[in-house]
Amino acid sequence: MEYVRLGNTGLKVSEYCIGSDNFGGQTTAEDSLRIMSAAFEGGVNFIDTANSYCDGLSEENVGRFVKTRRSEVVLATKGRSQVGLFPNDVGANKKYVMQAIDDSLKRLGTDYVDLYQIHAPDLTTPIEETVEAYNDVVRAGKARYIGVSNFSGPQLVEALWVQDKNGFSKFNSVQPRYNLLYREPERELFPVCLDQGLGVMVYSPQAGGFLLGKHRKFKAEMPTGGRYSDDFRAANFYKTTYWNEPAFDAMEQFIAVTEKYGVSPMALALKWVRTNPAVSACIVGARTLEQLQQNLLAWEEDVPNEAISEATAIGDHLWDTAPWKPQMHSTPRQRTMQGVG
Ligand SMILES: NC(=O)c1ccc[n+]([C@@H]2O[C@H](COP(=O)([O-])OP(=O)(O)OC[C@H]3O[C@@H](n4cnc5c(N)ncnc54)[C@H](OP(=O)(O)O)[C@@H]3O)[C@@H](O)[C@H]2O)c1
Helix, strand or coil: CCEEECCCCCCEEECEEEECCCECCCECHHHHHHHHHHHHHCCCCEEECCCCHHHHHHHHHHHHHHHHHHHHCEEEEEECCCCCCCCCCCCCCHHHHHHHHHHHHHHHCCCCEEEEEECCCCCCCCHHHHHHHHHHHHHCCCEEEEEEECCCHHHHHHHHHHHHHHCCCCCCEEECECECCECHHHCCHHHHHHHHCCEEEEECCCHHHHHHCCCHHHCCCCCCCCCCCCCCCCHHHHHHHHCCHHHHHHHHHHHHHHHHHCCCHHHHHHHHHHCCCCCCEEEECCCCHHHHHHHHHHHHCCCCHHHHHHHHHHHHHHHHHCCCCCCCCCCCCCCCCCCCC
């Protein structure tokens, strides 16, 4: 396992980060602990969770694991999604941010997180208020570093500018969705991160498992018991992007490339993401211990450059014709995200 600096901070994170949005939901508490233990044995030191995952159970399970090895773990969490019924149980306003970080710390059983992230932009709160609240979180010693998730390039630039102007702690990382079938961050976000020295931890590197080819037979009907099934809370978020004819075609071509070069789809999907110079770490999901073990093996697999180039050509074609492609060059405040997982 390789360790990299998160952007231009001195923090060293494993390139493989454990995703946890199923810990306490489709994955039991016991299996979640087994997955985290096996990943740590494999050299992973980086875990990402959020206050909204499985209604807080993900943070509780991660907290149980982290308890005995707090100093070894780089612990990242997020706040912003709706977690209660009241008007201020959602967002990135000061009241919510200060409450949400305390609630997360309680569930995680620690008095600080290494990275605290805004799960998504909050267009109902002035960015000045949000970044001041995040500055207060750092000053209070509740987070060592701060970051954003699901921000566009212009939204990030605006936030960094306001932080700079006010002498606030600046964002150190971003967490966008990124994989061969979804390449929006390449156009605006990644160039900003490279220029400003932010770390990039991408989620859905395997398109939620879609790139592995396992959904082929379900083209006409939805699978049960996994990420794309109706019992997974964020299933719609995944289906909206990948469950369409062009994405199925691209996936078939992708599988053909893996067969041609004798590599596993997982290895090529992960390697393709890691090859982008902006990417620091991949947040990889696993529902079972077996999946985690396969993913760690795939992480170390050799993938020829030719396979990566051929995969890129498939992604280029899909992206040129993608039905869900967002409009470019809009202003930060106009841009909204497509969904949050
Ligand atoms: N910031 C955000 O808004 C946001 C959004 C989404 C996710 N995330 C974070 O990123 C993490 C990773 O995202 P993701 O889960 O979409 O990433 P992913 O790694 O692309 O997909 C994970 C899914 O792929 C399938 N899979 C994984 N390994 C497999 C294997 N060996 N064999 C067969 N199938 C396999 C599983 O699907 P099945 O369950 O169907 O078997 C698993 O749930 C999440 O846990 C969460 O922490 C953040």
